[in-house]
Amino acid sequence: MKLLFASSDRDLLLCYGKLLQADGRTVLTAFDGPQLFTQLAGGAELVITDARLPRLELKGLLRFLKEEGSAVILLINEKKTKELYRDLLPEEAFLPYPFTPFELEDKIREILKLKDTKAVTL
Amino acid sequence: MKQVRRKFVLYAMLAVFVLLLTILTIINGTNFTMAASDADAVTAMLAENKGKFEEAPEGFTPNTAPPAGTDFLKDGAFPAQPFFRNGLGPMGPESPETGFSIRYFTVCFEKKSGETSVTAYQIAAVTEEEAIRWAEALKTEGKKDVTGWTRGTYRYRCYTRGDSVYVTVIDQGRELTPSYRILVISLIGMALGLLISFLFLSLISKRLFRPLEEADRKQRQFILEAEKEFKIPLTVIQADTELIERENGPSDYTTSIHRQVNRMADLTKDLGNLAIFNQNDAVTACLLRDVFSQSVSGAEESLRAAGITVTEQYQEGISLQANPELLKRIADELLENVSRFALSEAAIRTEKKEGRIIVTLENDCSLPDGSYDNVFDRFIRLPNAEGTAGAGLGLSFVKDAVYQIGGRASAKVEGGRFILKLYL
Known part of the structure; x- marks a missing residue:
């Protein structure tokens, strides 16, 4: 599975870039909007991104990913952000900081299951 | 902070109200008490003469001018007259003018014979029959004189002299008019004073609290920003600790890091709670x-x-x-x-x-x-x-x-x- 992790915090990129490599996943990383889109050119089943990624028009990205059929997990720092993107993402797609690696893994499983269920329904 | 400012204005207004009320009560209370006291002095004077003013002694001329060369400051305003109790002229209830200016009546109730008679009648507003009925309602028997207000502006005294009970009622309407005027004016003044105080306090409190409101806003903003900025570092520390454990196995140190990070995460969440509850x-x-x-x-x-x-x-x-x-x-x-x-x-x-x-x-x-x-x-x-x-x-x-x-x-x-x- 190809997974893209995007955050402007290089330490976060470093540790999660490694942590998420379990179970044969390919993990791509990006630290800003342009790099994210560059990495996305190769396609990704799941995009995990910070809501405040620099130089990124988030709504545009979310609409693009929705069309591409990629799942998204949005890392948020405040509840207000959820209200802004509720119409573009399901409730399960939001993961507030701080989170543990286990919480992120649980979220990944949950969102991929949801994606599969929707695919089956469609 | 808005609530604090409102409370400040409220308590300050309460203090102003209590102060003004106290002053008003003292002034008007004293005013009416003195009016009652003056009226009682007149009724006491009447009671000494069974409900009538003393007749002027023979040969007394009420309008006697002071002798030429009288030093008013040394000898008083008027020469001492035996008729005037305190040696003063036309001042207060014991003035010689009082007998001519007071409207009053006295009703006598003889205990032995049971007869009732109007012994003094110098009033136009009340007929003699009405005076008797009025006095009947006020009559009490006892060793001590009883005084009080009746029908608003009338002062009465009920007293026993010998075998008869007397009720003397004097009209204090004219004397009370200034007191009522002072009461009304002072109430209006109090209302105006409260309104002006409220406007002044509302204005001044805005300026007074502006720096506090600004400090409070900055503090909340800082807490919210700090709360947000703590979260990513905590996430990184937890992830790095997990990586260390995966590579080298868990240890007491990594367990301790997890524990402390959880504690910091709870503190961060509580900081956010503290900031939010002050928002309007x-x-x-x-x-x-x-x-x-x-x-x-x-x-x-x-x-x-x-x-x-x-x-x-x-x-x-x-x-x-x-x-x-x-x-x-x-x-x-x-x-x-x-x-x-x-x-x-x-x-x-x-x-x-x-x-x-x-x-x-x-x-x-x-x-x-x-x-x-x-x-x-x-x-x-x-x-x-x-x-x-x-x-x-x-x-x-x-x-x-x-x-x-x-x-x-x-x-x-x-x-x-x-x-x-x-x-x-």
Whole structure:
């Protein structure tokens, strides 16, 4: 599975870039909007991104990913952000900081299951 | 801060009101008391002569001019006349003019013969028959004279001399008019004074509190920013610790890091709570049943993991005017407390008693019986909290938030049950 992790915090990129490599996943990383889109050119089943990624028009990205059929997990720092993107993402797609690696893994499983269920329904 | 400013204006207005009321009461009270005293002096004078003014002695000329060369400052305004008690001229109730200016009547009730007669009648507003009926109503028998006000502006004295009871009534309407005028003017002045004070205080309080409001806003902003900025570093530390454990295996040090990070995460969340409850967000009617049942649903997983069952009992239709976000956080905090410290079961109940909304949260616990109101103090953790996560800020937030919406909180342990009540 190809997974893209995007955050402007290089330490976060470093540790999660490694942590998420379990179970044969390919993990791509990006630290800003342009790099994210560059990495996305190769396609990704799941995009995990910070809501405040620099130089990124988030709504545009979310609409693009929705069309591409990629799942998204949005890392948020405040509840207000959820209200802004509720119409573009399901409730399960939001993961507030701080989170543990286990919480992120649980979220990944949950969102991929949801994606599969929707695919089956469609 | 707006609430603090409103309270400041309210208490300052209260102080001004009390001050003005005190001054008004003293002035008008003294004024009316002196009027009553002057009237009593006149009725006392009449009582000495069985309800009539003394006849002037023979040869007395009321308009005697002082002799030429009288030193007014040395000898008084008028030469001493035996008829004038205090040697003063036309001043006060003992003035020689009093007999000509006072409107009055006196009714005599003879005890032995039972006869009633009007012994003095110098009044146009009342007929003699009416005077007798009036005096009948005022008559009392006793050793001491009885005085008082009757029919608003009339002063009376009821007294016994020999075998007869006398009732003397004098008209003080003219004498009281200035007093009433002073009363009305002082009340109007008080109202104006209060209005001016209110406008002045409202204006000045805005300027006075502006720096405080700014400081408060900056403090909240700082807390919110700090809360946000702590979160990513905490996430990184947790992830790095996990990586270390994967590569080298868990150790006491990595366990300690996890523990401290969890503690920091709780503190960060509590910081966010502290910042939010001061905000003047929109207040709406919130159904408590919905608020608490949603929080119970939200905490279902952690409650199930801890093996705790929660029974809910909500009285229908109880709603509260409050910020919905604030109420939700109160409910979430209480449920988190239950999930951490209840042994096996908890109950949540909302009811309305004597106009007050009471939310009761109780759970089994291992604490001894007693009052535990100190659990609402910051950083206080009870003995049963040892080994569990938390910084001791959660219930402190609950208490402050409940206070913010005009309520109070209490906690006690009775028969092995921790009972927390919110009075809203």
